[in-house]
Amino acid sequence: MTIAIVEVENLHKHFKQKSSLVKAVNGVSFTLYEGETFGLVGESGCGKSTTGEVLLQLTKQTSGIVKYKGRDVTSFSKKELKNWRKDVQIVFQDPYSSLNPKKNVGWILNEPLRIHQIGNRATRFEKVLRTLEDVGLDASYLERFPHELSGGQRQRVAIASAIILDPVFIVIDEGVSALDVSVQAQILNLLKELQRKYKLTYLFISHDLNVVQYFCDRIAVMYLGEIVEIGKTEEISAAPKHPYAEALFSAIPMHDEDDRRIVLEGDLPDPSNPPSGCPFHTRCAYALEICRSEKPIARSVGDGTHKVSCHLSVPVTCRNLSKTEQ
Amino acid sequence: MNTPLLAIDHLDVSFQFNDGKYKALENITFSVADNEVVGIVGESGCGKSLTAQAILGILPENACIDQGSITFKGANLVELEERKWEDVRGKSISMIFQEPMTALNPLLTIGKQISEVLKKHTNLSKAEIRERTIAMMREVGLPRAEALYKSYPHQLSGGMRQRVVIAMALIVQPDLIIADEPTTALDVTIQAQILELFKQIKETRKASMMFISHDWGVIRSICDRVLVMYAGRIVEEGSLSEILQNPKHPYTKGLIEAIPDHRKRGKALFTIPGKVPPLKERKGGCPFTDRCSRRMNICAESFPDSVTFDSNKEQTVNCHLYSKEGVLTS
Known part of the structure; x- marks a missing residue:
């Protein structure tokens, strides 16, 4: 039986700027199940x-609901909120800026235990050592400072500080993007191992599709604050249905066995002034008249877990034909 | 050989x-x-x-x-x-660096930065330099080249900045x-x-x-x-x-x-x-x-x-x- 850990319903996060409103997250909904890795x-x-930050309530949503194990997180009391913070953690891209440069590894790992008043001095030390071992480091690292570590070691420390409170759910925001491929492989293996060992649920945020396809069970593709396609990794990577997802997956350099790369024109539109209708229509090769005026509604394809928000109902492979017919 | x-x-x-x-x-x-x-x-x-x-x-x-x-x-x-x-x-020999934001001078316009190389290495007239710079900008796929000529690096997206850096590298052939x-x-x-x-x-x-x-x-x-x-x-x-x-x-x-x-x-x-x-x-x-x-x-x-x-x-x-x-x- 799969248990829902985090449920997100129609989430919006808007930032006010001088004269405009940036709709960073514009109505996303998804559910994370226990033990899975969900890629964004x-x-x-x-x-x-921003979605990841709202999930952890590092920033408050403008509207919409975030539920943790069935309960709305905004309904938590102050005490409940503090307890909840033990269950949810985050690992950032660049551990150099997320680890305190003036404190050594032992202090950094001890801090969350101290804040939450867990155990006494001796048991805390014990826990720090065990967690260091979990991430493949040893006691010799306790006295070292972040600048004395390599990128991979720093990321191991960041992971250690995320798992030291025995969390349920971890947001990994570009957690391996800054690493060399050989180190990246080590960290990905470590994350998988920890997930199996502690039944962790991951929200894995990345722009690196090779990594996402390898690492995630399900994927959501976002464009201008909206999820345009969501489904199982195998299904999306084998046959993406949304033209944006299609272009994104064809653009992976390592993927182009047949060199069938779709190069999208232009850049991401200004999120404070998003296009009308479907947000992707300005860069879409298949855009129809309706795409300019009407926002597509997510519809299911296949077994119902795979959803796509696009007006086109024809499979991607036939679209070139339909385009010439118009 | x-x-x-x-x-x-x-x-x-x-x-x-x-x-x-x-x-x-x-x-x-x-x-x-x-x-x-x-x-x-x-x-x-x-x-x-x-x-x-x-x-x-x-x-x-x-x-x-x-x-x-x-x-x-x-x-x-x-x-x-x-x-x-x-x-x-x-x-x-020209060089293209990783981070286009640090490779560009934030205080100079795009046009000035691309044409600087031509000023240094050729004897072309001002008009010719401008013409060649705009042609180069078009070649690397920078849209609205005339308008962009007067823009500053921070007004451009990462992809466009990298195109500017590439234009700077290519203009001297x-x-x-x-x-x-x-x-x-x-x-x-x-x-x-x-x-x-x-x-x-x-x-x-x-x-x-x-x-x-x-x-x-x-x-x-x-x-x-x-x-x-x-x-x-x-x-x-x-x-x-x-x-x-x-x-x-x-x-x-x-x-x-x-x-x-x-x-x-x-x-x-x-x-x-x-x-x-x-x-x-x-x-x-x-x-x-x-x-x-x-x-x-x-x-x-x-x-x-x-x-x-x-x-x-x-x-x-x-x-x-x-x-x-x-x-x-x-």
């Missing part, structure tokens, strides 16, 4: 990271 | 620190032919960027060339006088373009656009390029030939297809196997244990010995000579696993 992909500025 | 555009022969570069001198590049030998794109791969700290800096004569102050030669169009750059460098740098991680800081779809632009440049301009990247996907989409660097040494060299399909050196094999993709789902990824040894901790012998799963006694003693293969004379590897004849010994 898209270009910079599409709202992936 | 034709002389290659760029030939580097037995180049050694070392850093001078308070506690001594440390070799950062050792015995680097390779060449770049006309209209050829050569890729350099390896982890951070392997000397990829340092090699580029040596070619352009922009080594850090505490680094120097100990021996070897860099021959570019028949002239040895190592012995070049400082004032003559101006004819090479930015004119015959260089013979060699060195691109150091030119797409690493960009999103996937923008990366695809920029790679497409590089392919176009390769075809229309017939320029030679050196492409430095740790991303095999990028290397794969543009390079003809690949050099694999490890801890300041070239450990393998060959055509792109040969290196990808038939890597010989355990390091190259490891790097390729560590790339995650959908076919490896559910399986642990192959990893190379340890990390690149820091400059001051490098010992004799093959620098990869400590991380190599197939190390032998001899590996710690001497750096292996390069071995070529009867089946493919283009591919060379520096590894004791292969004897002179290219047969696996162990």
